[in-house]
Amino acid sequence: MALSHDPLWPRAGSWPAFDGAADAVLLGVPAWRTSLSPTGAHATPAAVRDALSRYSATLMGPPVVELDSVLRIADAGDVADPDTADGVEAVVARVRELAPAFVIALGGDNSVTYAAARGAGATGLITFDAHFDLRDGVSNGSPVRRLVEDAPLSERIDPRRIVQIGIADFANSAAYAARAAAWGIRVIALDELRRRGIDDVVAEAVEIAGGGGEARIHLDVDVDVADRSVAPGCPASLPGGLQAWELRALTRAVAADHRVVSADLVEVDAAADAADHRTVRLTALCVLELLAGLASRRRS
Numbered sequence: 001m002a003l004s005h006d007p008l009w010p011r012a013g014s015w016p017a018f019d020g021a022a023d024a025v026l027l028g029v030p031a032w033r034t035s036l037s038p039t040g041a042h043a044t045p046a047a048v049r050d051a052l053s054r055y056s057a058t059l060m061g062p063p064v065v066e067l068d069s070v071l072r073i074a075d076a077g078d079v080a081d082p083d084t085a086d087g088v089e090a091v092v093a094r095v096r097e098l099a100p101a102f103v104i105a106l107g108g109d110n111s112v113t114y115a116a117a118r119g120a121g122a123t124g125l126i127t128f129d130a131h132f133d134l135r136d137g138v139s140n141g142s143p144v145r146r147l148v149e150d151a152p153l154s155e156r157i158d159p160r161r162i163v164q165i166g167i168a169d170f171a172n173s174a175a176y177a178a179r180a181a182a183w184g185i186r187v188i189a190l191d192e193l194r195r196r197g198i199d200d201v202v203a204e205a206v207e208i209a210g211g212g213g214e215a216r217i218h219l220d221v222d223v224d225v226a227d228r229s230v231a232p233g234c235p236a237s238l239p240g241g242l243q244a245w246e247l248r249a250l251t252r253a254v255a256a257d258h259r260v261v262s263a264d265l266v267e268v269d270a271a272a273d274a275a276d277h278r279t280v281r282l283t284a285l286c287v288l289e290l291l292a293g294l295a296s297r298r299r300s
Contacts, residue, residue: 013052028078040271095119107266124209233279255293
């Protein structure tokens with residue numbers, strides 16, 4: 001059904017093509033071929049762009065803020081065939097080209113994080129994820145390990161500058177928990193997050209990931225950290241995960257920190273979503289929450 005048109009109610013999305021100057025840029029990275037679970041994640045960047053038109057770009061404040069009036073937002077299109085070795089390097093190069101804009105990489109599966117963080121020159125990493133992503137090999141289950149061990153030496157992230165938020169019971173192994181502990185990764189499991197609250201956890205996360213010299217933090221938003229009722233389009237989402245409001249609040253809070261320079265939104269299979277497209281629509285809202293966090297820096 002066609003959306004209504006109201007000149008007094010402008011819609012989000014449909015941002016102009018990147019022309020060399022922007023505060024924030026969307027970049028589609030439709031990776032899917034190395035996923036451990038069957039997925040149609042390569043269809044998701046287009047679906048998220050379409051879903052953005054369901055929303056306005058207006059924050060209620062107070063004061064009321066139109067994101068488009070305080071931020072220059074652009075769209076850099078998609079990187080073709082990002083699953084190959086050459087494709088990964090093309091993503092790295094494209095993210096570098098888009099700097100100093102805040103790059104929002106629309107996945108695709110979680111393998112996107114490896115290339116996006118490298119391209120952004122990340123020195124720290126924060127993940128919202130039910131899983132460690134510390135597996136061996138090359139897959140959507142290995143990007144965190146690859147950023148520590150496989151990236152070129154000058155692009156590797158010190159694991160002591162990695163914070164993983166939302167790690168869930170019954171979604172991981174003791175071996176990978178031990179690997180995280182041995183490397184000094186700060187793991188904030190789902191229960192700890194809920195016990196302490198979002199503000200307290202975010203304050204700790206940005207200080208750890210942003211510590212040491214000139215900090216550049218990449219935020220990995222794996223939507224399967226959300227409860228399966230709100231993210232049925234994520235192959236690995238579990239009952240009992242984050243509620244939609246929790247994920248949105250976390251996303252905005254982290255993006256508000258000036259040390260955060262890039263983000264990705266991953267692990268959504270648009271082809272497997274519920275009939276009401278709730279997972280894709282939540283992901284689109286997270287795009288807007290990232291922009292809201294970025295805009296809040298102008299007022300702080």
